[in-house]
Amino acid sequence: MIVAGPGSGKTTVLVLRALRHMLVDRIAPERIVITTFTKKAAREIRSRLIEWGEAIVDQATAMQHLDAADQAILRHLDVNRVVTGTLDSICQEALGSDRHADEPPLVTLEAFAANVILQRRGRLGQVFTANQAEMADFLAPFTFDGTPPSTVGEASRALVPIVERFIQDRVNVDAFGAASQPYAHQLIAGIAADYRRYLRENNLLDFSSLEEAILNRLQARRVPTLLADTAVVLVDEYQDTNALQEAIYFELVLATGASFTVVGDDDQSLYRFRGATIELFRAFVERCQNRLGIAPQGPLYLVENYRSTPEIVDFFNAFVREDPNFAPARIQPPKPVIRANAAASQMPVLAMFRPDAPTLANDLTGFLSDVFRGGGYRDPNGRYPDLLRRAAEGGDLGDAVLLGFSVLEMQRPFRGNPPKPRFAHHLRNALMGSGMSMFNPRGRSLRDIEQVEQLLGLAILAIDPPSRHGGHLFDLMTITNEAKFFMHRWVAAGRALLAAAPAPIYGRTLQQEVGEWNRFVLGGPNPNPKWSSRDWPFLDVLYGLVPWVPHFEEDPEGQVYLEAISRAAGQAAGFSAYSGKIVRPVDPIADEDHGRRSILAILRDVIAPIAENVIDVDEEIMPSVPRDRLNVMTIHQAKGLEYPLVIVDVGADFTMDAPKNRFRRFPDAPSATAQIEDALAPFTPELGPLRTARSGLDRSFEDLIRLFYVAFSRPQSVLMLVGCEKLRGWKSNIKHVATGWRQDQSWAWKDQTSYVGRRAPPIVSPPSIHFI
Ligand SMILES: Nc1ncnc2c1ncn2[C@@H]1O[C@H](COP(=O)(O)OP(=O)(O)OP(=O)(O)O)[C@@H](O)[C@H]1O
Secondary structure, eight states, rough: OOEEHHHHHHHHHHHHHHHHHHSSOOOOGGGGGEEEHHHHHHHHHHHHHHHHHHHHHHHHTTTTOHHHHHHHHHHHHHGSSSSSEEEHHHHHHHHHHTTTTTTOOOEEEOOHHHHHHHHHOOOHHHHHTTTTHHHHHGGGGGSSOOOOOHHHHHHHHHHHHHHHHHHTTOOOOOHOHHHHHHHHHHHHHHHHHHHHHHHHHEEEEEEEHHHHHHHHHHHHTEEEEEEHHOOOOEEEGGGGHHHHHHHHHHHHHHHOOEEEEEEEEEGOOGGGGGGGOHHHHHHHHHHHHHHSSSSOOOEEEEEESSSSHHHHHHHHHHTTTTTTGGGGGSSSOOOOOOOEEEEEOOOOOOEEEESSSSHHHHHHHHHHHIIIIOOOOTTOOOOSSOBOOOOTOOOOGGEEEHHHHHHHHBBOOTTOOOOOOOHHHHHHHHHHTTOOOEEEEEESOOOGGGHHHHHHHHHHHHHHHOOOSSOGGGSSSOOOOOHHHHHHHHHHHHHHHHHHHHOOOTTBBBHHHHHHHHHHHTOOOOOOOGGGSSSEEEEHHHHHHHHHHSSHSSSEEEEEHHHHHHHHHHHHHHHHHGGGGOOOOHHHHHHHHHHHHHHHHIIIIIIHHTTTTTOOGGGOOOOOOOEEEEEEEEEEHHHOOOEEEEEEEETTTTOOGGGGGGGGSSSOOEEEEEEHHHHHGGGGTTTHHHHSSSSSOOOOOHHHHHHHHHTOOOEEEEEEEEEGGGBBBOOOOOOOOGTTTTTTTTTHHTTTTTTTTOOOOOOOTTTTTOOO
């Protein structure tokens, strides 16, 4: 067990250890398993493994005295065969590799599909409508902003994490749903049971049942082929392991006798909302002893930071030790303080605070333009000598990243107010105005993207053309008004594009393309030889239309959107009637119903979920970010990564002390996740008492401190905070953990100086930060 702060080489140790096992111990690469927490981090590990592995092999094979046998081993070594990924992706692959001939294939569902199934097959829709008061009351604390859900969609969003936790946390669901409990408990246990049954009967898995399935096999000693021969298990980011995952690791080690190495940092645990339980990491040595009967070596400590400048290391060290109330949440005994390896850089931690988001966006754009497009940025007051400038070789905007709690470019509509643009939106526009651009595919909802509107509008017109009376099939469906509203908007966008008669592609016009699908779905005469097939995947309709919306092929964000839509359409194959295909009504009498119903299924299971905004654009879709764009990412996604210049949004949009955004900066009530933990604790014999040892509010503060600690420790050369000027006001009442507020309402940024008898300055200026 290795425990150490950020940038100290934990991941590096794992990669080197894997290489040592291959090169020195001669363990075959496919017998080594390395897991981490995000797909981005997994890709990072794989690329380091290959890059360093190849370099070592090249050097070694060039050596004269190497004997022929060693030469041969090195030449045939395929580092690519090391099993790397997130635990979920490895479980998925393992299960796929392990199917008996008589077993049906298991399909893993994306979160949105699980959501749709919960609503429809878990009877959530019916139960919610019939028991709205009980359900809304019970679910209110678990919603995004604590308001009772008023639609089935909102209820399902609040319910999904609870249903997942039933498995992840190994909750005693019978006790939870027992008759003596509140009626809502019984209802929810019932919905969860129906949902699970549906998944089982249809050979579907969500992520928690996927992990459970692997655990069951390991326990039954039916180790999946992919893992059967495992000799080494290396786990990065172990602090974010949940109880189910811990059980998988222990069981895998017991079943295979593999060696087991975990690395982590208690201060960087960010995934409580996915069941991560820091207490498992803190008690790792003891838990290992109990479960494996072996006392692990460790905790071993790494103490030097190889990533960041000393100024940055000092800054995040001070930050994480600022609040005394956080100390008890950290690992005991405390790990040594991390210290910088490099010499002082003379570049202080920078901050840009401005009166409002548009001004901030403009000024930050100016700064980025100086650094990446111009001659560099120099402090006008000469406080530090160096010119801040892109790397001489290949430096570009992609060396910078903007990290925030959220990357949304529009505020969520609140109490019927129209959505307001957030900082990231202003920044997108400001960058564009200066000939730069950003990469933030998650910043906007799919349903609001102009090109998505066009594509889906065309797709609806293709498969659900208006009838003679002008209406569409979807008008008559029982889907939410929200969905219908957006679908009508898309149809208008699709019509407009059709009317503009864009240029033909390979001699084919858009009108022809749409017209042919119309004939297909209406069962008209058969003009297209490929229609000898009775049914066509809806994906083909989409891909047929894409060439007329070139954004999807030409723009990196467009590629991500298309991938997200395609996945939604592809997932339908797993759970939708007609498997995501449209059926051609060849024989009008016998077939008409299938044709029509297949279209309804697409509208309901693919199109409506996008219109209801339940399909998230996954940041992980895009393997690499274009080098010439400013990358915008949530802090969660940045875990384990590093960038030369990191800009952290510490409240660009917080112009006042609005209660609804307190949970993002200075909670006055336990977060939704902490409340779920509290509600389930009595039925979670093992984890419940561990977690509730600290109050829900304490845990919510902890999570924010860890979040910003991770953000502040990502940069290599420059850390820059951006925020709203009001956060700096001497009398600021906009409290934010990231700007030095402690849970006891005292303020580190302000406490340094005493102004007895003198007038306090209008704004605070902590000495460790240079405001520009
Ligand atoms: N011994 C070393 N000498 C020089 N550079 C190192 C050494 N160990 C790690 N590094 C470099 O330091 C940086 C941080 O290392 P790494 O990502 O392994 O740290 P980490 O502890 O996993 O960080 P985090 O906790 O933030 O994920 C990397 O760029 C890595 O190449």
